[in-house]
Amino acid sequence: EAQVTQNPRYLITVTGKKLTVTCSQNMNHEYMSWYRQDPGLGLRQIYYSMNVEVTDKGDVPEGYKVSRKEKRNFPLILESPSPNQTSLYFCASATNNEQFFGPGTRLTVL
Amino acid sequence: SQKIEQNSEALNIQEGKTATLTCNYTNYSPAYLQWYRQDPGRGPVFLLLIRENEKEKRKERLKVTFDTTLKQSLFHITASQPADSATYLCALEGGSYGNNRLAFGKGNQVVVIP
Numbered sequence: 001e002a003q004v005t006q007n008p009r010y011l012i013t014v015t016g017k018k019l020t021v022t023c024s025q026n027m028n029h030e031y032m033s034w035y036r037q038d039p040g041l042g043l044r045q046i047y048y049s050m051n052v053e054v055t056d057k058g059d060v061p062e063g064y065k066v067s068r069k070e071k072r073n074f075p076l077i078l079e080s081p082s083p084n085q086t087s088l089y090f091c092a093s094a095t096n097n098e099q100f101f102g103p104g105t106r107l108t109v110l
Numbered sequence: 111s112q113k114i115e116q117n118s119e120a121l122n123i124q125e126g127k128t129a130t131l132t133c134n135y136t137n138y139s140p141a142y143l144q145w146y147r148q149d150p151g152r153g154p155v156f157l158l159l160i161r162e163n164e165k166e167k168r169k170e171r172l173k174v175t176f177d178t179t180l181k182q183s184l185f186h187i188t189a190s191q192p193a194d195s196a197t198y199l200c201a202l203e204g205g206s207y208g209n210n211r212l213a214f215g216k217g218n219q220v221v222v223i224p
Contacts, residue, residue, distance in 0.1 A: 004153075031210065042216035043154070043199065050210060058211060090153050097142055097203060099212070101153030 002027045004102035006091050012108045013081055021076045021105050023091030031094040032074040033058070034066065036087040037104075043090070049074055081109040112138040116200060116215040124223050129187040131218045133200035136181060138213075141204030143176050143183050148197045148217065157198075158185075190222045 004025045013019055025032065033048035035058075045058030049068040063085055065077040074093075078085060086109045091102040115134045123129045133143070141162055146154035160167045160176045160183070167174045173186040187194050197217040204210070 033212070035214075040216070043201075043214040045212055048210060048212075056210075059213070092153075097144070097159055098156045099144075099146075099154070099201075100156070104151070104153055 002100070004091055004093055004100050006089075006102040006105050008105060009103065010106050012110065014110050015082055016080050019078050019081060019107075021078075021089060021091075021107070023074045023076065023102060024072050025074075025091075025093040025100070026072065027093060027095065027100065028071065029093035029095050029100070030071065032068070033092045033094070033099070034064070034074070034076050035090045035092065036060065036085075037090060038087050046076070046089075081107075083109050085109050112136070112202075112213055114138075114200065114202060114213055114215040116198075116218040118216065118218075120219040120221055122221045122223060123190055125190060125192060127190055129190050129194070129220050129222070131185040131198055131200075131220070133183040133185065133215055134181060135202055138181070138202060139178070140202035142202070143174075144201040144203065144212075145172075145174055145183075145185050146199040146201060146214075148199055154199055187220070190220075192222045192224050195220055195222045 007022045030051045034046040035043045037043045047066040049055045089105045092099040113136045144159045145157045148154040171188045175184045197219045199217045200215045
């Protein structure tokens with residue numbers, strides 16, 4: 001089944017404790033992206049990647065890192081999470097401008 | 111800066127009627143405009159894409175129009191069904207915003223009443 005998977009789906013952590021949210025797609029898409037969704041603010045793009053080893057900032061990249069060492073994986077790294085990064089995170093891959101979203105990761109930073 | 115506006119009030123509509131949603135944007139000249147459906151707690155699902163040089167696109171009971179002069183897209187669900195109840199997001203890509211960058215509106219909830 002063609003899909004985008006994210007792990008973990010739910011995470012509660014504390015300020016400053018480094019964490020990684022994994023994202024993987026099995027559709028051989030070159031484009032991948034990370035978004036966060038917050039009430040009243042909608043979906044905002046964090047980072048995107050056009051291909052392996054190519055990443056670019058979206059609208060809200062501060063406090064996040066990404067890497068794209070393989071085509072299928074695009075992990076999101078929070079080196080020192082803060083409470084304002086509490087949010088619902090979505091990974092997506094795309095082909096022909098059509099984005100396929102993962103199921104989301106609900107992150108709470110205490 | 112770019113601004114994308116969707117109605118924040120939920121649209122309540124009787125089953126069988128046509129639901130019409132609006133997406134307005136300012137300070138922006140997108141190359142593409144997309145519509146997505148999002149159910150509570152789930153990721154958005156792609157519905158339709160329309161290019162800047164296209165006026166209208168249809169897919170089954172869905173119709174999208176794109177007026178680059180008015181900077182507006184209309185999204186229609188004809189013969190609406192309770193299963194159409196969801197939040198619908200418009201998204202703009204490319205053009206003056208930059209290729210491969212996607213900006214979303216906040217979404218407009220639709221409730222189809224049986």
